[in-house]
Amino acid sequence: MLALARTPGPLRRFLLISLQSSVGNAIGYVALLLLAYEKFHSPWAVSLVLLADFLPAIVLAPLFGALADRWSRRLIVVGADLLRCAAFAGLAFAESFEVILALALVAGLGTALYHPASKSALAGLAGDRAEMAMGALVTSWSAASVAGPALGAALLLAVSPSTLLALNAATFVVSALVLSRLALDRKETVAGSVAASDNINLAIAAGELVTAHDPDAAVGHGVRAGIRSARGVPGLGVIVGAGSAATLAFSLMNVAEVLLARGELHASPAGFGLLVCVYGIGSAVGALRGRADVRILVGCLAAGGLSLCASAVAVSLPVAVITFLATGLFAGAVMSSDHQLVMRLAPPKIRGRVFGLKDSLDSIAFSTAFVGGGAIASLAGSRAVFAASGIGALVVAALAAVVLRRARVAVVAPS
Numbered sequence: 585m586l587a588l589a590r591t592p593g594p595l596r597r598f599l600l601i602s603l604q605s606s607v608g609n610a611i612g613y614v615a616l617l618l619l620a621y622e623k624f625h626s627p628w629a630v631s632l633v634l635l636a637d638f639l640p641a642i643v644l645a646p647l648f649g650a651l652a653d654r655w656s657r658r659l660i661v662v663g664a665d666l667l668r669c670a671a672f673a674g675l676a677f678a679e680s681f682e683v684i685l686a687l688a689l690v691a692g693l694g695t696a697l698y699h700p701a702s703k704s705a706l707a708g709l710a711g712d713r714a715e716m717a718m719g720a721l722v723t724s725w726s727a728a729s730v731a732g733p734a735l736g737a738a739l740l741l742a743v744s745p746s747t748l749l750a751l752n753a754a755t756f757v758v759s760a761l762v763l764s765r766l767a768l769d770r771k772e773t774v775a776g777s778v779a780a781s782d783n784i785n786l787a788i789a790a791g792e793l794v795t796a797h798d799p800d801a802a803v804g805h806g807v808r809a810g811i812r813s814a815r816g817v818p819g820l821g822v823i824v825g826a827g828s829a830a831t832l833a834f835s836l837m838n839v840a841e842v843l844l845a846r847g848e849l850h851a852s853p854a855g856f857g858l859l860v861c862v863y864g865i866g867s868a869v870g871a872l873r874g875r876a877d878v879r880i881l882v883g884c885l886a887a888g889g890l891s892l893c894a895s896a897v898a899v900s901l902p903v904a905v906i907t908f909l910a911t912g913l914f915a916g917a918v919m920s921s922d923h924q925l926v927m928r929l930a931p932p933k934i935r936g937r938v939f940g941l942k943d944s945l946d947s948i949a950f951s952t953a954f955v956g957g958g959a960i961a962s963l964a965g966s967r968a969v970f971a972a973s974g975i976g977a978l979v980v981a982a983l984a985a986v987v988l989r990r991a992r993v994a995v996v997a998p999s
Contacts, residue, residue: 594709594766594767595709595710595713595717597762597766598706598709598762598763598766599717599720599721599724601758601759601762601763602702602721602724602759603724603727603728604755604758604759605665605755605756605758605759606724606725606728606732607728607731607732607735607755608732608751608752608754608755608756609668609695609728609732609752609755610728610729610731610732610733610736611732611733611735611736611739611748611751611752612672612748612749612751612752612753613637614732614733614736614737614740614748615736615740615745615746615748615749615752616633616675616684616688616745616749617630617633617634618740618745619675619684619745619746619749620633620681620684622745623679623681623684624681629681632685633684633685633688634954635951636685636688636689636691636692637688637691637692637695638692638947638950638951639689639692639947640689640692640693640695640696641692641695641696641699641943641944641946641947642944642947642948642951643944644693644696644697644944645696645699645700645940645941645943645944645947646937646940646941646944647940648660648696648697648700648701648936648940649700649704649936649937649938649939649940649941649943650936650937650940651697651701651936652700652701652704652705652936652937652939652940653704653933653934653935653936653937656768656769657701657702657704657705657768657769657936658705658763658764658766658767658768658769660697660698660701661698661701661702661705661763661768662760662763662764663697664694664695664697664698664701665694665698665756665757665759665760665763666756666757666760667690667691667693667694667697668690668691668694668695668698668753668756669753669754669756669757669760670690670753671687671688671690671691671694671753672687672691672749672750672752672753672756673749673750673753674687674690675687675688675691675746675749676746676747676749676750676753677746696943699939699943700936700937700939700940700943701768701936702768703718703721703923703927703935703939704932704935704936704939705768705769706718706721706927707927707932707935708767708768708769708770708771709766709767709768709770714927714928715875715876715924715927715928716924718920718923718924718927719871719872719874719875719920719923719924721923722871722874722916722919722920722923722924723868723871723872723916723920725871726864726867726868726870726871726916726919727868729864729867730861730864730865730867730868734861736748739751771932817929817930817931819878819929819988820926820929820930820938822984822987822988823878823881823922823925823926823929824926824938824941824942824945825945826881826885826922826980826983826984827881827918827919827922827923827926827942827946828942828945828946828948828949829949829976829980830885830888830915830918830919830922830977830980831919831946831949831950831953832949832950832952832953832956832976833889833892833973833974833976833977833980834888834892834911834915834918834973834977835949835950835953835954835957836953836956836957836960836969836970836972836973836976837892837895837911837957837969837970837973838953838954838957839953839954839957839958839961839969840957840960840961840966840969840970841856841859841860841863842856843961843965843966843969844895844898844904844966844967844970845859845901845904847966848965848966848967849898849900849901849904851901851904855901858901858905859901859904859905859908862905862908862909862912863908863909863911863912863915864912865909865912866908866909866910866911866912866913866915866916867912867913867915867916867919868916869912869913869916870884870912870913870914870915870916870917870918870920871916871917871919871920872916872920873913873916873917873920874916874917874918874919874920874921874922874923874924875920875921875924876921876924876925876927876928877921877925878925878984878988880917880921881918881921881922881925881984882981882984882985882988883981884914884915884917884918884921885914885918885977885980885981885984886977886978886981886982887910887914888910888911888914888915888918888974888977889973889974889975889976889977889978889980889981890974890978891907891910891911891914891974892907892911892970892971892973892974892977893970893971893974893975893978894907894910894974895907895908895911895970895974896967896968896970896971896974897967926938926939926942957969957973960972
C-alpha cells in the first residue's frame, strides 16, 4: 500500500491530499472541543458539538451517496471541502454557543457529503489497484487520528484554538484546489471488476460462488433502488452490517479508556496518553495489513474481541499497553478489510449509495457507542465496558462467519 504513495500520479496526489486534510481535521476537532469547553465550561457543550459532527451523516449520508452515483463526484468533493472550509473559518471567530453548534453542524454536513463521493471516485483513479488504494486511504485516516491530535497539542503550546481552526480551514482550501484538478469522474475499466461481469467467479476460501445477477443493469437513481440492487450481491449486506457492528463494538471502549487508565490502573495523565497513542499506532499498522478477504475480516474481529477482553482484566499499565496495541492492530485491519471488501463487491453504479449507507450506519454505531459506553461505565465500571466491547466483537465475528459461510462468500483480494 505504501508503494501507492511513492508512485507519482493522480492517485498519489489524492492519497496525500486526503492525509493532509485528515490531519488538519483532527487538529481542528481537538481545537473545536477545547474551544467549546473553555467558552461554556460544560460537558454538554462538548457532547452536542460531537453530535453535530455525526448527525448529518446519520440522516443524509445515504442521500449524498445517491448524489455521488448521479452527479459529478469531483464537483461534490470540491464543494464539500469548500463548505467545511467556510464552517471552520467561521468557527475561528464564533463567540456564541448557538453559532458554534450551527457551524459544527455545517462542518459535519460537508463531511457527510464528501466521504461517499471520494470513496466511490477512488476506483476510477486506481484502476485494478482499487482495493489496495482503499486500504491506503483507511491507513491515512488511522495515521491522522494519531498525528493530528499530537500535532494539535504541540501547536497549542504556541497558538490559540481559534488559530488551529483557521489552519484546518486552510487545509480544506488546499484539498479543494488539488481535487479540482483530478479526474474523479473517470469511468472504471477494470476487466475483472466483480460488478461488471454477468458471470462472477470469485476466488473463495470455502466453496465456489457463481452468480448470473448483474446489479449494474437498470439501476434506478434513488437510495432505495440502490439498496435493492446491492441486496442482489451475495455477502455485500453482511459485510456492511458486520463492519458497522464492529465499529460499535470497538468504539464502546473509547468512553472507558481514561476511566481504566486513571482509575483502575492508577496511571498518570501521561500513561493515559500512552495508551491512546499505542492504540492509534496499532490501528495504522493494522490497516496496512487489511485485505479484501473475509477470513481477515472475521479473524481480526475475533482477535480484537479477545484483546478487548484482555484489557478488561489488565492488572497494570504495561499489560494494558500490550492489549491496547493488539486491539488497535486488529481494529485497523478490520476497518481496512471492511472498506476493501465493499469496494470490491459494490457495483460501480451504486457504489456511492453503498458507501453512503455504510457511513450512516457507522455514524449511528459511533453515537450509540458513546451513549452505551457511558451507561455501562456508570452502572458497572470501566472494566465492564471493555468486557462488553470484547464480547460484542466476538459475537459479531461468529455471526458474520456463519452467515457468510452459508452464503459461500469469502472474497480474496486479487494478487
